[in-house]
Amino acid sequence: MTTQHVRLTVNGEAREADVEPRLLLVHLLRDVFGLTGTHIGCDTSNCGACTVHVNGRSAKACTMLAIQADGTQVTTIEGMADGATLHPLQQAFWDQHGLQCGFCTPGMIMQAAWLLGQNPRPTEAQIREGISGNLCRCTGYVNIVKAIQQASGQLAVDVSAPGKAAETIEATPAS
Amino acid sequence: MIPAQFDYVRPANLDETLGILKKRQGEAKLLSGGYSLLPLLKLRLAQPGLLVDLRDVSGLDGIVETDDDLRIGSRATHRQIHEDPTIVRRYPMFHEASGGIGDPQVRNWGTIGGSCAHADPSSDWPAVLIAANASLVCRSAAGERVIAAREFFLDTFTTAIEPTEVLTEIRVPRRPKDGGGAYTKLERRVGDFATVGVAAVVVLAKDGTIARAGIGVTAVAETPFAATDAEAALVGQKPSEEAFRRAGQAAAAMSRPVDDSHGPADYKRAMVAEMTLRSLRSAVQRAMA
Numbered sequence: 001m002t003t004q005h006v007r008l009t010v011n012g013e014a015r016e017a018d019v020e021p022r023l024l025l026v027h028l029l030r031d032v033f034g035l036t037g038t039h040i041g042c043d044t045s046n047c048g049a050c051t052v053h054v055n056g057r058s059a060k061a062c063t064m065l066a067i068q069a070d071g072t073q074v075t076t077i078e079g080m081a082d083g084a085t086l087h088p089l090q091q092a093f094w095d096q097h098g099l100q101c102g103f104c105t106p107g108m109i110m111q112a113a114w115l116l117g118q119n120p121r122p123t124e125a126q127i128r129e130g131i132s133g134n135l136c137r138c139t140g141y142v143n144i145v146k147a148i149q150q151a152s153g154q155l156a157v158d159v160s161a162p163g164k165a166a167e168t169i170e171a172t173p174a175s
Numbered sequence: 176m177i178p179a180q181f182d183y184v185r186p187a188n189l190d191e192t193l194g195i196l197k198k199r200q201g202e203a204k205l206l207s208g209g210y211s212l213l214p215l216l217k218l219r220l221a222q223p224g225l226l227v228d229l230r231d232v233s234g235l236d237g238i239v240e241t242d243d244d245l246r247i248g249s250r251a252t253h254r255q256i257h258e259d260p261t262i263v264r265r266y267p268m269f270h271e272a273s274g275g276i277g278d279p280q281v282r283n284w285g286t287i288g289g290s291c292a293h294a295d296p297s298s299d300w301p302a303v304l305i306a307a308n309a310s311l312v313c314r315s316a317a318g319e320r321v322i323a324a325r326e327f328f329l330d331t332f333t334t335a336i337e338p339t340e341v342l343t344e345i346r347v348p349r350r351p352k353d354g355g356g357a358y359t360k361l362e363r364r365v366g367d368f369a370t371v372g373v374a375a376v377v378v379l380a381k382d383g384t385i386a387r388a389g390i391g392v393t394a395v396a397e398t399p400f401a402a403t404d405a406e407a408a409l410v411g412q413k414p415s416e417e418a419f420r421r422a423g424q425a426a427a428a429m430s431r432p433v434d435d436s437h438g439p440a441d442y443k444r445a446m447v448a449e450m451t452l453r454s455l456r457s458a459v460q461r462a463m464a
Contacts, residue, residue: 004183021183021226022216043176045214046366048280057283063213064284067183068206068228111279132365133278 006070010035011079019066026050026061028069029076037077037106041135048134051107051114052076058114060133077106080113089113089151096155098147100138108134112148121152178216185228189341192232193316196339199225205341206230207250207289210281235288235343238262245269245347249288253277256287266347267461268356268374272303275358278366288342291327294334294398297368301328301399303358305391306374309347313340321346324391328398353379355461356389357454361446363437369394370437371446373402373426375454377409379462385409390422390451395430395443402426405451419455423448 003018010033017032029035029052041049043062050061053075080087089109092098099105108131115122115130122130127148128141136144149155186192196203202224206212215221229235235250238259245266247256256262257273276282276290276299290300291311304311304324311327313320313336320340327335336342350356356376360369372393380386388409390402404425412418432443 002182020180022178022180024177024217043217045210045281048278051280058280059284060280062217063210063280065183065209065213065226067185068209068230070185115279129365130279133280 004067006067008069008071009073011075017066021065021067023066024062025052025054025059025064025066025069025074028066029061029074035076035078039103039106041103041107046133046135047104047107048111048131049104049107051110051134053110053114056114056117058111075110077109080109087113089116089147092147092150092157093144095157096143096147096150098140098144100136100140104134104136104138108136108144112151116148116152121154122148124149176217178213179219179222181216181223182225183228184225185231187231189232189234189314189343192227192229192341193314193339195225195227196341197316200338203227203338205292207292208252208284208286209289210277210285211289211293211295229341236286240265240349242349244349247287247345247347249291249342249344250286251288253282253285253287253290254279257282265350266356268303268307268358268376268458269347272299272358272360272374275299275360275362281366287345291345292334292336292342294328294332295368296331296396296398297372297394298399299358299360299369299372299393302372302374302391302393303356304345304347305399305401306358306376306389307347307356307391308376308389309345311342312344312346313337314343315340319343325401328400331397333398351378353386353462355458355464357457357461359450359454359457361450371395371432371443371450373447373450373454375451375458377414377455377458377462379414379459384411384413385418385459388422390426390454392426392430392447392451394437395432395447397431400429402429402451404429409455414455414459416452416456419452419459420448422455423451426451 007016039049041047045063204223206228236248253273309324358374360372374391376389378387388406390405393399405422427444427448432440
């Protein structure tokens with residue numbers, strides 16, 4: 001078994017590894033670098049749970065070899081928050097209850113981030129088209145779309161939304 | 176799903192690539208965007224000994240219109256084609272087709288050359304290139320071959336590319352003043368392969384009759400094909416619903432669909448007629464605009 005050396009930047013940090021050419025990018029991220037926020041859903045290029053950015057372009061990390069990402073800049077869900085401050089999309093998914101089981105969420109957020117980079121104020125139709133390569137088995141698309149609308153400044157944060165309520169409950173010490 | 180083992184090289188330019196293909200003839204496979212090949216590798220339907228990644232080979236992704244033709248580099252992504260200003264303005268059929276391939280991530284990375292070389296029997300580009308009478312340019316160490324799209328797609332996953340060749344460019348005849356094209360794809364849901372896809376190109380004569388017609392059909396035979404009977408039925412006719420319907424019937428009669436999860440064969444045949452009709456309406460409208 002021959003390995004080849006890859007160097008890439010993941011979430012701003014220089015990383016390297018010896019990999020078999022057949023190793024998939026998603027396995028490099030999860031199993032070698034321990035970045036398990038990138039999920040493997042279908043493993044057949046359909047569901048988009050493994051969506052990351054490679055040189056700023058959204059990609060399905062199950063459909064790219066680790067070695068193809070040699071020399072690139074990769075961003076995963078772990079690279080979105082700024083310390084304890086959630087990325088606006090993460091905050092919006094919270095506020096709008098844009099997740100149920102949460103499995104598709106990292107991929108949804110990464111694809112939404114790419115979409116908003118291309119088109120900062122997409123229409124609802126453009127949002128739906130933009131996330132058409134990401135599947136939510138809970139079918140929670142309505143709130144996912146709302147979250148993306150909020151993150152793009154097109155929908156006010158509803159303080160009575162479930163996310164806000166949860167935040168309040170969490171912040172209250174148990175009596 | 177883990178691919179079988181293979182060696183991997185990333186040549187810096189086309190000459191180096193051609194040298195590798197010659198030396199490792201028969202065991203080397205070219206990797207472009209990866210969105211067709213990687214799934215095959217993961218299913219182990221393809222087990223090449225050597226993967227030759229074209230990532231660092233520059234000069235293969237340009238889109239330019241010359242006096243004679245529209246030239247699309249084989250490594251142009253579907254997205255690049257979809258958003259190219261010349262394509263948006265002058266080649267709506269290419270704009271339509273590129274916007275409906277897979278999903279946004281697929282279009283970010285998948286390339287027109289990769290898709291054509293892969294030659295999935297339900298893929299979109301072959302129908303479009305056949306209708307447009309485009310050519311595919313293949314380079315080897317021995318030189319360049321220009322192959323008509325109509326002679327390029329031979330069978331399921333089988334093309335006229337030789338193992339020592341790289342598909343470098345797609346050449347589409349420049350759109351004439353009275354020409355127009357359209358691609359209509361029926362899909363069960365967004366991002367799916369076509370249940371039926373029909374591309375139509377028409378060029379109108381001065382008297383308003385159809386001087387030339389190209390009809391490319393996908394997903395209803397072993398490989399996308401030219402519906403030559405439909406083309407023949409259109410030439411010399413005044414554009415009309417009746418003429419379009421006759422062409423649709425002719426295209427349907429030439430298709431050889433099979434029953435599968437996309438639908439029964441009879442349904443698909445009916446849809447070939449319908450998609451042909453819709454593409455022709457749109458193509459003629461664009462030719463007259």
